[in-house]
Amino acid sequence: MRAAAVLNRLLGFKGTVVDDVDFTGTEMIVRVRLRAAYLVCPCGKRSQARYDSSRRRWRHVDFGRWRVLIEAEIRRVDCAGCGRVRSEWMPWARPAARHTRDFEDMAAWLVKRMSKSAVAHLLGTTWETVDALVARLVNEHLDTPRLDGIYRIGVDEIAYRKGRKFLTVVADHDTGRVVFVGEGRCQHVFGEFFEALGAAGRARIEAVSMDMTPIYRKATIKHVPHAAICLDPFHVIKWAGEALDLAYQTSREQDVKISVDGLTHAATLQKVRGALRQPAEKHDPLRAAIIEQLRRRHPRLYRAWRLKEDLRLLYQLPADQAAEHLRRWINRARRSTIAAFVTLARRLRRHRDGILNAIHLQLSNSLVEGINAGIRLIQRRAHGYADLDNLIEMIHLCHGGISTELPTPTP
Ligand SMILES: [Zn+2]
Structure with missing residues (x-):
């Protein structure tokens, strides 16, 4: 295989032939030309109307130890399709780019995963170049009609x-x-x-x-x-957790009459807080026992905990039961005389539609x-x-x- 043919295969640019290669210092300059006689405007229209031409270089991904530059004649086309004079479309680069498509794709892939300065170092360029490259890709993307079909x-x-x-x-x-x-x-x-x-x-x-x-x-x-x-359901549940925290604080921790064998009072209180916060289905036997003690000795706090758990249930029930469950919950919370839950009931009644919409649309x-x-x-x-x-x-x-x-x- 001749060297030019090998390079053709290595580059893999469509409709392109390698004419010759030069090595200067650390750079390898590959001169290529398009096979077709006609020009293609970036708008997609073919044309014979060549306006003028110049030589341009595109930075390509390195080959081994060599910086690779692609050099070609690029013509400007007087396009009947879009009515503008534009540089012709090249198979290896995006319009107006100074790097090949392969180089840009690699840079964009890397920049999603590592810092721009690391990408610049790896690719042997500057972070300003990486920045400009990202900006061009994004602007191109933002120019496409991408807001259609959003529901x-x-x-x-x-x-x-x-x-x-x-x-x-x-x-x-x-x-x-x-x-x-x-x-x-x-x-x-x-x-x-x-x-x-x-x-x-x-x-x-x-x-x-x-x-x-x-x-x-x-x-x-x-x-x-x-x-x-x-x-958002997560925020509704968070409100319930906050209301329970408030109810617990106002019940004055030092008065909590819960005892766990082998634990100091302070350590017990920590377990109580944990048991209140954790979803009931995740309770270990100790935490379940704490809740049982709460039920007998601190009925008010127990009711607050139940209200929190029942509000969580709202998101586990079949959607057609949600409205009724929420209505009952709001009534119970309003009558609970626990200030934090009375306030929460008022809040949820105000947001009732938004809460139920999220359940029905599963959003x-x-x-x-x-x-x-x-x-x-x-x-x-x-x-x-x-x-x-x-x-x-x-x-x-x-x-x-x-x-x-x-x-x-x-x-
Ligand atoms: Zn055009």
């Missing part, structure tokens, strides 16, 4: 700059992807997303899941009044919470983002459904 979304806030500032993140429940990242957490920011959807897109929105902050609820009611607001906000965990990881990897635009780009790259495949197939 059920989740919204949440994420802290950055050590918790001093916030972003609003919107994800699509059906694809699991981030579809919007906005700066700040207010009605207006979430409103920007609804405006980007357009009237037809807004009409398609069926459900919005969220935690209990009124900011996103207000924006939802304003922009998509027909959509079902789904309040929680765990998708967005999971994405938030991923975003915290991105921030840690970058030692906290100094530049907000970079952080937003990384969120889209890692969670926006931009596919990043390595150039070589992995088993």
Whole structure:
């Protein structure tokens, strides 16, 4: 096999022939040309209307110890399709890119998994180059019509700059992807997303899941009044846990008359707190015995615990029993005379529809919470983002459904 033929195989660029190769210092310059006589505009239209031409180099993935540069003549096409003069489409690179598709794909794959400075070092480039590459990939992605076909979304806030500032993140429940990242957490920011959807897109929105902050609820009611607001089950359960904590604190720990053989009073109290917090189905015999003592000696605290457990049951019952269960629970809590649960009953009655919507549509906000965990990881990897635009780009790259495949197939 001739050297040029070997290189052709190594590069694997479609419709391309290698003319010759030069080695200078640490660089290997591979001169290639397109086989076809016609030009292809990035819009997809073929053309013969060559406007002018120039030579350009693209950085490719290294071969062994060599930096590889692809050099070719690139022509500008006077395109009848889009009516513009544009650089022709090249099979090995994305439009306007200065790196080959393989190089970019490898960089994007790596940057999802390690810090940008490590990626830059490994690929023998600068982190500014890696940044610019990510920005271009993300902008290309954001330009595609990706907001069509969104029906059920989740919204949440994420802290950055050590918790001093916030972003609003919107994800699509059906694809699991981030579809919007906005700066700040207010009605207006979430409103920007609804405006980007357009009237037809807004009409398609069926459900919005969220935690209990009124900011996103207000924006939802304003922009998509027909959509079902789904309040996150996790937060409802958390409220019940907090109410139980309050009830326990006001019952004055020192008066708790629970005894466990072989444990000091302080150690016993710790067990009591643990037994109250833990879901009943996870209780070991000791904790179950503590609850039994509570039932006999501290009926009020026991009732508070039962209320917490019964509220958890709301999410385990068949959906058609949920409304009745919640109605009864609210009545019981209101009559319980335990202040924390009376307050909680009032709160749940106010949020009744949102709680039941989440059950009927089986939507929680765990998708967005999971994405938030991923975003915290991105921030840690970058030692906290100094530049907000970079952080937003990384969120889209890692969670926006931009596919990043390595150039070589992995088993
Ligand atoms: Zn065109």
